[in-house]
Amino acid sequence: MSVGRSILVLNAGSSSLKFALFAAGASLTQTVWGEIENLDSTPHLTARDKSKASLAERRWSPGEPKDFGSVLKTLLKFVDDQLRKAKLVAVGHRVVHGGAEHVAPEIVTKDLLAKLQALTPLDPLHLPHNLAPIRAVAAARPGLPQVACFDTAFHHTMPPEASHFALPRALTQAGVRRYGFHGLSYEFIVRRLRATAPALAGGKVIAAHLGAGASLCALQGGVSIATTMGFSVLDGLVMATRCGELDPGVILYLARQGKSVAEIEDILYRQSGLLGVSGISGDMRVLIASSDPRAREAIELFTYRVATEIGGFVSALGGLDGIVFTAGIGERASTIRAGICNRLAWLGVRLDPSANDANADRISSPDSKVEVHVIATDEEATIARHTQALTAPAGA
Numbered sequence: 001m002s003v004g005r006s007i008l009v010l011n012a013g014s015s016s017l018k019f020a021l022f023a024a025g026a027s028l029t030q031t032v033w034g035e036i037e038n039l040d041s042t043p044h045l046t047a048r049d050k051s052k053a054s055l056a057e058r059r060w061s062p063g064e065p066k067d068f069g070s071v072l073k074t075l076l077k078f079v080d081d082q083l084r085k086a087k088l089v090a091v092g093h094r095v096v097h098g099g100a101e102h103v104a105p106e107i108v109t110k111d112l113l114a115k116l117q118a119l120t121p122l123d124p125l126h127l128p129h130n131l132a133p134i135r136a137v138a139a140a141r142p143g144l145p146q147v148a149c150f151d152t153a154f155h156h157t158m159p160p161e162a163s164h165f166a167l168p169r170a171l172t173q174a175g176v177r178r179y180g181f182h183g184l185s186y187e188f189i190v191r192r193l194r195a196t197a198p199a200l201a202g203g204k205v206i207a208a209h210l211g212a213g214a215s216l217c218a219l220q221g222g223v224s225i226a227t228t229m230g231f232s233v234l235d236g237l238v239m240a241t242r243c244g245e246l247d248p249g250v251i252l253y254l255a256r257q258g259k260s261v262a263e264i265e266d267i268l269y270r271q272s273g274l275l276g277v278s279g280i281s282g283d284m285r286v287l288i289a290s291s292d293p294r295a296r297e298a299i300e301l302f303t304y305r306v307a308t309e310i311g312g313f314v315s316a317l318g319g320l321d322g323i324v325f326t327a328g329i330g331e332r333a334s335t336i337r338a339g340i341c342n343r344l345a346w347l348g349v350r351l352d353p354s355a356n357d358a359n360a361d362r363i364s365s366p367d368s369k370v371e372v373h374v375i376a377t378d379e380e381a382t383i384a385r386h387t388q389a390l391t392a393p394a395g396a
Contacts, residue, residue: 004086007387008079009380011094012129015040020380021079024089028384032082036071043071072136090145091137092387094184094379095130097123098150100175105386108134108146122175147387154183155224162226180227182209184379189324190222192375200371203321206313208306211327212240218313226316228309234268237309238302240282243272274298284329284336303336307343320347322371331376332359341372
């Protein structure tokens with residue numbers, strides 16, 4: 001009797017660790033998903049099954065070890081309990097930055113870890129948190145294969161005119177260039193489009209990943225040719241607490257006013273965006289429900305920036321066949337989608353109001369010159385698929 005095989009997917013943030021468990025096989029079925037929050041204070045684990053029923057909730061007591069290794073061992077123990085007779089065969093990780101060299105998922109080795117550690121100056125806010133669970137798993141389960149999946153890899157197809165800044169060539173060669181992010185999400189969107197709308201997938205599409213972090217990707221035949229996020233996740237659209245596109249002179253101004261690098265970083269990453277403009281919240285749901293004119297101003301700025309960036313990408317693509325909305329705001333905020341599409345009426349974009357309000361798969365009207373779709377993204381499924389492909393035994 002064969003033993004079931006399962007894959008664990010880990011997505012580490014600055015103070016949280018999202019996880020998902022998949023039964024390996026042709027369908028790669030997700031069986032468990034959850035999160036450990038407050039890693040920097042008092043960890044709190046929650047887990048649910050595929051029907052969203054609660055499987056576990058655990059809060060660490062004041063006297064318990066709270067170092068990452070100890071917390072990770074607790075998670076692995078929970079995973080083992082869920083697997084019962086199945087076997088954990090691999091772990092896949094979301095790694096935000098792969099630099100210019102890492103353009104496809106890779107099996108983790110000591111050499112790869114060293115190379116990723118060397119990339120930390122490119123992304124000091126994310127890479128240390130992404131590498132921590134890889135090291136913790138290696139310490140707890142030395143023989144367990146691990147796979148690193150890079151958010152930047154999907155965008156390595158961008159041509160030089162889309163990836164280079166107008167800076168001295170030496171800086172470009174040193175890695176100061178546009179990398180793009182949310183690549184695992186865009187890869188999932190392309191895969192879903194090819195399954196549900198193959199004709200559109202082969203055309204000119206702009207995917208809008210709109211959540212707390214937000215970006216656009218111009219897709220030509222399913223390949224990234226431009227994206228709004230650049231050297232860092234600060235660039236491009238207005239986000240929950242991040243500024244998006246900014247005149248570099250503002251940073252020079254803040255520095256001349258005596259702000260430290262840490263203070264400027266805090267302003268741009270944590271005090272700006274929807275929160276900064278509204279002074280109320282970075283949560284789009286709160287702003288939509290608010291009658292405060294500052295909330296409306298933040299929403300208008302958000303939809304304006306998305307629409308104007310889409311206009312620029314139409315030029316990069318040489319036309320437009322479709323728009324795909326995804327991520328939290330893109331999938332669920334019908335008023336925001338309508339606000340963006342209304343600004344794109346000049347392109348012949350027309351929404352079906354009923355379909356839009358219902359968050360239907362296709363929300364454009366029959367007379368729209370541009371198809372508009374809503375697709376729920378699944379970065380974890382993308383990571384699990386790559387992990388299985390790289391670690392499955394021959395014939396499995």
